[in-house]
Amino acid sequence: MKLNHLIEVHEFLHNNTTFSNVVSKLRKKIPQKLVSYKSSFGYLISTLSEKFNVPTVVITSNPEESSAILDSINFWSSSTSNLNFTERNEIFLEKYKPDNKSTKDRMRCLEALSTGYFQNKRPIICSSIQSLSTKSLSKENFDKLSMKIHTGDKINQKDFIDSLISSGYTHSSIVESVGQFAKRGDIIDLFCLSEQNPIRIDFFYDEIESIKLFETSSQKSYKNLNNIFISPVQETNIFQDLEKIKINNNIFFSNTNAEEKKNILEEFASMKKGERTDLINFYSGFFDNGSLFEYINENILIIKIENHNIDLEMNLMETRRNDNYLNKIVKKNILPNFPLPYMSKNELTKSLEKNKISLMLDQRNSIDNELNKLEFSIPKIFDFTKDSIFRYIDIKNKNEKIIISTDYPSRIKEIIGSDKTKIFDDIKIFSEDKINIISKNAGEGFRFTGDNESFLLLTDKEIFGRKKKRVYKSYSNNLPSSVSSEPFKLNDYVVHIDHGIGKFTGTIQLGSTDKEFIVIDYKNEDKLYVPSDQIDRIQVYKSFQKNEPVLDTLGSNKWIKTKSKVKKSIEILAGELLQIYAARENIKGKSYVKSTEWYKVLEESFEYEETPDQIKSIEEINQDLISKNPMDRLLCGDVGFGKTEVALRAAFKVVENGYQVAILVPTTVLALQHFKTFKERFEPFPIEIEYMSRFVSNKKNNEIVQSLDDGKIDIVIGTHKLLNEKLNFNNLGLLIIDEEHKFGVEQKEKIKKREIDIDILSLSATPIPRTLSLALNGVRDLSVINTPPENRVPVNNYLSIFSEDLIREAILREIDRKGQVFFVNNEIFNIEIIAQQIKKIVPEAKVEVAHGQMEKKQLETIITNFMENKFDVLICTTIIESGIDMPNVNTLFINNSHKFGLSQLYQIRGRIGRSEKSSHAYFLLPKDSRINDLSEERLNALINTSEFGSGYDIALRDLEIRGAGNILGKEQSGNISSIGLELYNSILESEVESLKNGNEESPDFFLINTVDIDIDSRIPEEYIDDIKIRLNLYMRLSKIRDIKDIFEVKKEIKDRFGDIPLELERLINITRIKILCHKSNNIISITGNNEKVTIKFKESLLDIKFFLESKIEENIEIKSKTLMFIPEDLEKVLEETEILIFKLIKLQNEIIEKFNSI
DSSP: OEETTEEETTHHHHTOHHHHHHHHHHHTTOOEEEEOOGGGHHHHHHHHHHHHTSOEEEEESSHHHHHHHHHHHHHHOSSEEEEEEOOOOOOTTOOEEEOSHHHHHHHHHHHHHHHSOBTTBEEEEEEEHHHHHBOBOOHHHHHHHOEEEETTOBOOHHHHHHHHHHTTOEEOSSOOSTTEEEEETTEEEEOOTTSSSOEEEEEETTEEEEEEEEOTTTOOEEEEESEEEEOOOOSSOTTSOHHHHHHHTHHHHHTSOHHHHHHHHHHHHHHHTTSOGGGTTTTHHHHOOBOGGGGOOTTSEEEEEOHHHHHHHHHHHHHHHHHHHHHHHHTTSSOTTOOOSBOOHHHHHHHHHHOSSEEEEESSOOSOTTEEEOOEEOOOOSOTTSOTTGGGOOTTOTTOEEEEEOSOHHHHHHHHTOTTOOEESOSSEEESSSEEEESSOOSSOEEEEOSSOEEEEEEHHHHHOOOOOOOOOOSSOOOOOSSOOOSOOTTOEEEETTTEEEEEEEEEEETTTTEEEEEEEOGGGOEEEEEGGGGGGEEEOOOSOSSOOOOOOTTOSHHHHHHHHHHHHHHHHHHHHHHHHHHHHHSOOOOOOOOOHHHHHHHHTOSSOOOHHHHHHHHHHHHHHHSSSOOEEEEEEOTTSSHHHHHHHHHHHHHHTTOEEEEEOSSHHHHHHHHHHHHHHTTTSOOOEEEESTTSOHHHHHHHHHHHHHTOOSEEEESGGGGOTTOOOSSEEEEEEETGGGSOHHHHHHHHHHSTTOEEEEEESSOOOHHHHHHTTTTSEEEEEOSOOTTOOOEEEEEEEOOHHHHHHHHHHHHHTTOEEEEEOOOGGGHHHHHHHHHHHOTTSOEEEEOTTSOHHHHHHHHHHHHTTSOSEEEEOGGGSSSOOOTTEEEEEETTGGGSOHHHHHHHHTTSOOSSSOEEEEEEEOTTOOGGGSSHHHHHHHHTOOSTTTTHHHHTHHHHHHHHHHHHOHHHHHHHHHHOHHHHHHHHHHHHHHHHHTOOOOOOSSOOOEEEEOSOOSOOTTTOOOHHHHHHHHHHHHTOOSHHHHHHHHHHHHHHHOSOOHHHHHHHHHHHHHHHHHHHTOEEEEEEOSSOEEEEESSOOGGGHHHHHHHOOSEEEEOSSEEEEEOSSGGGHHHHHHHHHHHHHHHHHHHHHHHHHO
16 A cells, blocks of 8 residues: 555555455446445546546436536546536527537547547546437547548648538637637648647648647747647537438438428538528437447446436436427427437437446445445544544544545644644645645545545535535636737728828738738728838727717828827826825825734635636735725726625725725615625624615614614625715725716715725726726726636527527526526516516426516515525516626526627626536527527627637627726716727826826837838738738737847747748838837938938937948948938848947947946
8 A cells, every 4th residue: 555655545445345346346347336425426436447447437317416526536536537528508409509618528528438538648527317318429420530640741731621621620810719720821720629729730731840739828839749639529510421411310301391301401501601500409410320328338437326316317308308309390390200419218228238347326225236335424523522623533543544635725734733744735645644634625525434444534514614616627728819819800990190080991012012001091082001010000999989980081180189189188187196196195094904813714715716816906905905095996807707705805804903894886786795795705703794775674774873883883785875974984994886987976975085094995897908907007006807717617608599499498407407597688668578478488487577677675575585596587687787696597598689788798698607507698589580690790709708708808898998988087088089098098108107207208109210111021911811910910010119029929920820931021120120219219210222221310410420430331421310321232221221220329328328427
């Protein structure tokens, strides 16, 4: 058992007689049954998998159990790839467009079983019986579509791309997520399942020269590979041979008339063209004729969890599916003999019986001669008088090993009171000591009593009574690219710093050198041609206006006047902000320096992992609270990104220092929500919390008012009632304002005036643009949470027409797993009609209605009852959009989703997916609409961004604008509409910097020096044909301010696109020259061609003319403010110009040094 004085955790079972007998019989292919305590299942499965050293498939009775078992296996085994063969999340035989998240999870499992490994580890696959029964890509098709490629292989590039498309890969300009590919010249990027990061394949004609891994965020490659396995990413292969489809579905086609056959085949054709992707799910039974069982060979270990539950579920599933199928035939939604996308119970049973290496794990004893029972039990308390850990220790059992599995190892070490106790990162090995700590939480403990030894596993559940922190494991790193966003799209409204608002209509090559120009349309059909190296003078136009902006007139003074007016307004704003900031610095406030052990306990009791932005925000707020100056900080972040927890920590710190906290919220529902959250989180502590709103009786409100005055209440949460002048606080320290923009300035000032030295923390679920937070740095304290919570289970999205069958099936599925449903209908006039319709569709469900125009008591009762799980479906308006957190609600319907703004849909969707359960969002459209014709781009953006925080830029562009308006006020909102948000932010940043540093220099948001040398300098279309990527690179080059950054960009360009062509090399040289001119602070412009170059200066050169001529060897001619230069080599005009400017800067510095030394 000993290995370098370490104990291997699996050895406890290996040395057990019962376990050894089970293993021995399984090796002889005799099916076995083991009875054990449920919390030990993960340990048993991982030990068996390690013992047999083969892929393992675990079958459960439902998806939630499958996820829980997988979570346990993740704790016990880090040396295997632990995968979930999830449900396809499909309600069968319906026309809708699902996202592809679950498909990728399922395809990973098929690859793992097909190859025996996944990402170089042996796989353990968990699947519910529902997931297992859904048909999939046949093994024959999987093998046909898979390919393994090596460096040096010869493959025709066109054939290779055709193979990728057949395997379900989609073309994209930049690769960021699994299933995408991009082609640029001889380079093909693709993101396959077998690697955590995408791969870059560099061809030399048709030979593979190199295969590299690259990061999605930077798009830079970092590691060479010799080979790569590329497997299909789509489960339903719609590119199969039509004749083969007819043969496989012969019964259906033989019994269907010619007209119906023709219609179906036409729909198949439109699916292949990508026109009717909403039909793929509906017709999947025609294409999917395989199952996971085809991939399970005779050596794979099958483990069934509680077989009686699996049988029960199979019967229920068969009944429901049959009823649904017959119902659809009766309604003529499908034709008779319509191919099924799932296996029948009979097929499933036969497939399960085929495998010989099978084990049943159960908690129950049964009348079975082959019964094997392992001595696992719940950790027993031996001594109630002792502390949380020591009460479980059996002092009579000297040989028992104790493993404490915890998310709080340092706290456990403190409780044990021994510095010698070792902390391990993984359960796999631990020391011979009596007690070992593992810094990972198993979720639930057990005691195992073996033949000669035993061990006790204790977790946070037994010690602290706390749940396990949730973990969602992703097998692909699909961080959005930080280098891919295009500065503006075709037909976007843009702002040119010198000419105003126009419309971007494309690019054009002009002149003898074919230089690329950006074309902007202005009023009266005028066009402005901007050289591509001056792209940073153009910014996308964003504003609050819903109407299209008026185009400016080229050559008119109107734009100059508008810009000047806005600049003056910004100057005043920046001045006022600085004054307020300075004034606050002079007010002496409270300092909350005391920090107790309780604060640590509060931190450790948070059931999620804090995100980097949350940690940063908590630190910033803590610094403010310790400071003697009053805090006035704004905390911004998207829905569900964890602002409440940050506010909660601040409130706790203030209370533990003996002060009161007031939390001001805009709605009664939100007041109730916060009250419950704060109550739950602060329950172990002696903190008094109350809430005031229209839900609370006058008598109770009066009692709260008195208690606040007496100092008996620590935290009060309320709506506008908190602003009542009769309300007196005994010792108010902190005011937290949630959704601060929903309160008028006067309302906020009411409390500020009464308590001039209080600290204020404002929260906003409306994010603000990063550029604005940078611009306000130093004049407004901002904390921004832009990172989504890690390990949060992504929402499964579906786009569908209003279908009663789909609604019924989805609601029943949620009720079956004891969950609840939001049905959002944002029109009050027909909300009751919709409610009656839902009651008729699902008579089994308890349904209630809620909207903002209800009586206060009625609304409170409904919301409270829903939070307490007293009914199943809440039909409501967007009242759920702000603030409500109900983890048990994991199915959402949004009726008439095309009528909502993208940001609104994004926020509403953020209300689900807040627990460990899988969540489903259905975006419904009217019955008579075709999905692909309605709000295509907007809804597709949401469908394709199931992971929180992905697609953030698209979904939240208008939200950011709203956030900017909330911070800056009405007058500045008008200014933003005049010149656009991006230009506004640039001017504001420049103005703030000028005021802080006391200088009046021109803003540095673009290089004002122009370099116009008539030479072919551009990004050739044949090198990068995608205009979005070209514009992005032009913008990135134009914004570089440091020569060393150019080398980094050059390296990246070569890596992503291949050898850099001469035209682009010249463009990079010009960028270097512009940066040098900017550094010189004296050169205004450089013009000319390869025969003669003219450099213009701010100051006259006549005083230093002879000095310059004596020091410069090049052929130059100096006049008052110009220097003319004739290059020696016409082909190297840019290189020679760069050397000359470098010399001029050096000489300029010499002159300044001499002058300063005098």
